[in-house]
Amino acid sequence: MGKIKIDYIIVGQGLAGSWLAFEFLKRDLSVMVFDRNIEETSSKKAAGIYNPITGRNMVKTWKADALFSNLEFDYSHLEKKIRAKFLHPIPIYRPFKAVEDQNDWNGKASDEGYLEYLKEFKEQSIGYDDIIDPLGGIILNKSGYVNIPVMLSAMKTFLLNKGAYLSEVFDYDKMKLNSNTALYDSFEAKKIIFCEGSLPENQFWDLPFRPVRGEIIDIECDFKSDFIINQGVFMIPKKDRITIGATYDHKNLTFEPQESGIKSLEERLKKIFKGDFRIIDKQAGVRPATHDRKPYIGLHKKYKTLGIFNGFGTKGVSLAPYFAKHFVDVLTHRDEIDQEVHVQRVN
Numbered sequence: 001m002g003k004i005k006i007d008y009i010i011v012g013q014g015l016a017g018s019w020l021a022f023e024f025l026k027r028d029l030s031v032m033v034f035d036r037n038i039e040e041t042s043s044k045k046a047a048g049i050y051n052p053i054t055g056r057n058m059v060k061t062w063k064a065d066a067l068f069s070n071l072e073f074d075y076s077h078l079e080k081k082i083r084a085k086f087l088h089p090i091p092i093y094r095p096f097k098a099v100e101d102q103n104d105w106n107g108k109a110s111d112e113g114y115l116e117y118l119k120e121f122k123e124q125s126i127g128y129d130d131i132i133d134p135l136g137g138i139i140l141n142k143s144g145y146v147n148i149p150v151m152l153s154a155m156k157t158f159l160l161n162k163g164a165y166l167s168e169v170f171d172y173d174k175m176k177l178n179s180n181t182a183l184y185d186s187f188e189a190k191k192i193i194f195c196e197g198s199l200p201e202n203q204f205w206d207l208p209f210r211p212v213r214g215e216i217i218d219i220e221c222d223f224k225s226d227f228i229i230n231q232g233v234f235m236i237p238k239k240d241r242i243t244i245g246a247t248y249d250h251k252n253l254t255f256e257p258q259e260s261g262i263k264s265l266e267e268r269l270k271k272i273f274k275g276d277f278r279i280i281d282k283q284a285g286v287r288p289a290t291h292d293r294k295p296y297i298g299l300h301k302k303y304k305t306l307g308i309f310n311g312f313g314t315k316g317v318s319l320a321p322y323f324a325k326h327f328v329d330v331l332t333h334r335d336e337i338d339q340e341v342h343v344q345r346v347n
């Protein structure tokens with residue numbers, strides 16, 4: 001019986017698979033996306049923040065200029081195409097922890113490389129009664145959060161309407177790999193790209209993943225904010241709650257929220273927030289992080305019809321759209337793969 005020819009099979013419809021599928025479709029390449037539809041995925045548990053200035057030292061994140069130049073445009077374009085609202089641009093307020101941070105930013109505030117990300121430099125508290133910020137801080141542009149579950153659900157409907165989605169577990173034993181094509185069930189594809197996220201069971205790739213569990217909690221309180229506040233924890237203001245996160249644990253890789261994680265969030269929250277609150281929800285997930293904190297992208301060394309698009313770690317929201325474009329450029333011979341993310345750096 002003849003096979004159904006498609007350009008690419010994508011395994012996994014998390015943040016990574018969704019962006020990759022969208023990028024292929026934009027370029028008139030056909031896809032079939034497989035997803036096993038479970039709740040225990042990194043994308044369904046994520047807080048969804050995108051933030052150009054990260055880490056304790058508050059420096060530009062890796063590849064910030066490339067990643068952030070089109071990020072909000074890309075998400076709002078996707079919103080229009082798949083008819084859903086999930087992008088929430090909100091300035092991030094990062095209070096200074098020490099006088100040294102304040103001094104450091106006194107210099108950086110006029111640095112050309114930082115200007116586009118800096119909305120305001122505050123030498124004094126912003127004046128929220130419940131927030132402990134005696135030294136002021138920086139207020140950032142090009143930041144906010146994406147409601148990833150809403151995005152994924154709209155993307156699934158979009159793909160289903162195109163006949164490009166199958167709700168099933170992809171079974172590696174059913175693959176037949178030729179030199180130019182990959183066969184799977186009734187399909188014949190140019191390539192199969194794995195976007196399986198954390199803890200993949202896939203035996204074809206032996207990669208040094210370094211998955212990291214995280215908890216987030218939702219609290220109910222009277223506090224209202226125009227900013228995401230980020231010092232020790234982040235506080236994302238939503239209509240009826242504030243989302244607080246996140247923890248990092250490389251050992252206990254479970255999707256069950258742990259008491260120790262919740263406690264640590266509460267303790268850190270109290271260092272920045274004086275108000276009363278009540279926890280109304282707890283979530284945990286495992287991030288698909290890698291040994292060098294950079295994604296694994298590219299084709300398999302031995303099986304040229306297999307590819308991978310994974311390892312987006314703690315920053316999938318800002319990395320996935322940019323690298324989906326890049327990977328499709330590489331697959332369509334418009335670009336050479338960026339060696340920093342090339343999967344063959346490790347296998």
Ligand SMILES: Cc1cc2nc3c(=O)[nH]c(=O)nc-3n(C[C@H](O)[C@H](O)[C@H](O)COP(=O)(O)OP(=O)(O)OC[C@H]3O[C@@H](n4cnc5c(N)ncnc54)[C@H](O)[C@@H]3O)c2cc1C
Pocket residue numbers: 011012013014015016017034035036037038041042043044045046047048049050168169170171195196197198213214215216245246283284285286287288309310311312313314315316317318
């Ligand atoms: C607590 C927490 C907070 C986070 N906060 C942020 C944040 O604020 N900002 C940010 O940018 N990132 C954040 N992240 C990280 C973010 O979630 C990830 O970077 C991103 O979601 C990874 O997406 P993914 O598509 O690679 O993986 P996943 O979301 O895990 O998706 C993989 C998909 O593949 C499917 N799948 C796997 N194997 C198969 C198979 N064999 N057959 C069929 N389907 C399969 C799974 O069901 C799943 O749907 C957070 C993560 C956690 C856990």
